[in-house]
């Protein structure tokens with residue numbers, strides 16, 4: 001730590017991203033990337049980026065991308081802000097809509113970046129525990145968000161990941177709209193994994209994001225579009241909310257010309273993206289039933305990962321911790337969170353059928 005570090009950051013612990021081992025042949029099932037490559041049309045868009053485009057600044061609001069997203073979602077572009085990954089959107093939301101000292105709420109567990117970003121902005125982060133199936137009681141959450149202590153008052157911002165990470169649980173439209181309508185602050189529904197929801201469920205918060213004045217949806221191209229390396233995400237919400245961020249807190253050129261071109265091409269190629277989502281869903285069912293048959297408790301998931309609780313070892317210690325280390329040794333990375341609630345669990349990103357089969361081969365002897 002340098003002597004120049006701001007006083008208020010001296011006790012803040014930074015976000016620790018999932019491991020990025022660069023060993024050849026490693027099977028990476030730890031950071032929820034798409035196992036399939038991005039659309040070939042996105043890759044072809046790289047070739048359209050000319051030296052002249054690189055010489056000039058990019059379009060400040062990623063206009064062509066926003067038009068593509070608007071067409072795909074049936075919205076107008078003024079409902080959309082393009083960001084450098086979904087993570088930048090979170091930072092912008094905090095910087096734009098909360099004062100230092102304000103109370104920010106989410107669920108426990110939740111995306112572990114939220115408390116870190118809140119601390120960086122000098123905000124107070126508090127979390128409401130999900131029940132033991134990772135479900136959310138909207139009325140209980142509303143009471144918590146609105147402030148149960150005397151003189152507490154409502155939180156400024158509430159963040160809910162849905163489908164939820166790390167459990168995979170999808171909260172229903174009814175649950176989420178009840179919260180949005182009963183909460184006087186801003187509700188962020190983090191839909192980083194929305195693309196993997198089974199289409200027959202018919203889940204769709206886009207109409208609410210058009211009508212409710214206090215709802216922002218977070219979207220990411222990292223998961224559904226196989227573009228985690230590109231760093232591209234977007235927010236969807238009321239034009240006034242979008243304009244506050246676009247006009248005030250966003251960097252002038254927060255997304256670059258290469259990223260804009262690839263993101264637009266990837267989003268326009270819905271057919272290809274949907275095919276990868278369907279393949280991931282098929283593997284989700286398969287891996288869930290295999291892991292259950294091996295004695296794991298696997299939570300229902302509408303994402304591209306599974307949360308599996310492994311039975312404890314005979315001495316009560318975490319079998320998940322041992323399995324994580326053994327898998328890593330065998331060249332397979334999964335995510336292990338060393339927190340009381342998740343001590344027996346592994347979060348496993350769905351890979352290709354071959355990768356999932358390799359995972360099962362390694363896991364079986366550890367579970368029998």
Ligand SMILES: Cc1ncc(COP(=O)(O)O)c(C=O)c1O
Pocket residue numbers: 031032084085086087088111161165190192218219220221222228231232233
């Ligand atoms: C719940 C959740 N929200 C948002 C993000 C941000 O994604 P990105 O910044 O890659 O778009 C992630 C990434 O892991 C995530 O898990």
